[in-house]
Amino acid sequence: MGSEKRLAIGADHxxxxxxEELKLFLKELGYECVDFGTHSAEAVDYPxxxxxxxxxxxxxEVPRAIVLCGTGIGSAMVANKVPGVRxxxxxxxxxxxxxxxxxxxxxxxMGARVIGMGLACEIVREWLAAxxxxxxxxxxxxxxxxxxxxxxxxxxxxxxxxxxxxxxHPPRENQEG
Ligand code: RB5
Numbered sequence: 001m002g003s004e005k006r007l008a009i010g011a012d013h014x015x016x017x018x019x020e021e022l023k024l025f026l027k028e029l030g031y032e033c034v035d036f037g038t039h040s041a042e043a044v045d046y047p048x049x050x051x052x053x054x055x056x057x058x059x060x061e062v063p064r065a066i067v068l069c070g071t072g073i074g075s076a077m078v079a080n081k082v083p084g085v086r087x088x089x090x091x092x093x094x095x096x097x098x099x100x101x102x103x104x105x106x107x108x109x110m111g112a113r114v115i116g117m118g119l120a121c122e123i124v125r126e127w128l129a130a131x132x133x134x135x136x137x138x139x140x141x142x143x144x145x146x147x148x149x150x151x152x153x154x155x156x157x158x159x160x161x162x163x164x165x166x167x168x169h170p171p172r173e174n175q176e177g
Contacts, residue, residue, distance in 0.1 A: 008065035010036035010053040012046040012075075013177060015068030015112035018120060022066065025121050029128065034062055043177040050078040057106050058084035065107045066124065072111035079107045083148045086141070091115050093126040100130035102137045 007026060011019035016038055023033050036053045038044045046069040053065045057079075067075035072089045079087035087107035088099035091114055099105035108127050110120055132138075 004063055005030055006032050006034065006062045008034045008036055008053045008056045008062040009067075010049040010065070010075075011038060011068035011112070012049055012070070013038055013041050013043045014070035015110075016041045018068055018110075018112040018117065021117050022068075022120065022124060025124065029125070031128075046074045047078045050075045051082070054079040054082035054085045054087070054107060058082045063106065064128075067107060067109045068112055069109075070111055070113040072109040072114065076107075076109035079109060083152055086144065090123055090127065091119075093119075093122050096123045096127040097130045100127055101133045102140075104132040104137070104141050 009019055009023065009026075019035075019038075023035065026033050034056065036056070037049055050067045050069075053067055056062050057065045065079075067079055067087070069075045072091070076087045076089040079085050085107050086103055086105045087109050088095065088103060088105035089109045089111075090096040090099055091110065096108065099108070105127075108124065110123060112120075115123075
């Protein structure tokens with residue numbers, strides 16, 4: 001099987017069922033999935049799943065990946081922290097097609113609490129079928145790559161920083177997990 005037909009996939013508990021169904025759909029499309037978990041509906045933290053998926057793309061282990069959580073937002077945020085990853089949060093087919101055609105997105109993020117399975121499959125189909133158009137878009141994507149090179153060199157020189165931490169906020173009632 002050509003490496004182009006390999007995909008990494010990962011989801012937190014909120015999207016566990018969507019991940020399992022998407023794996024079946026991807027198999028029908030002829031894709032081999034490398035499943036990074038989670039493997040049940042028990043609550044997990046999406047960064048723990050998505051970061052290894054994004055690393056697999058950045059290292060070239062797989063050419064592309066799909067990451068899923070409740071909204072897709074946290075997954076996209078985490079994936080985009082990894083240099084070389086261009087993650088796109090898509091909940092419509094137009095965005096999915098253009099994420100590949102214009103932005104050369106190598107990670108697709110979706111939210112299982114936002115869209116249903118039918119639309120998720122159509123988004124995946126469009127995203128996988130589309131090809132990067134290059135040309136003026138290549139110039140723009142190259143600028144993203146240059147920004148990463150500059151930023152990560154500066155960050156590496158500066159050393160560890162201490163950004164505001166989410167865990168300083170007390171939990172509220174009615175947590176969904
Ligand atoms: C989990 O409750 C939820 O916060 C997570 O799946 C995701 O939506 C985060 O962006």
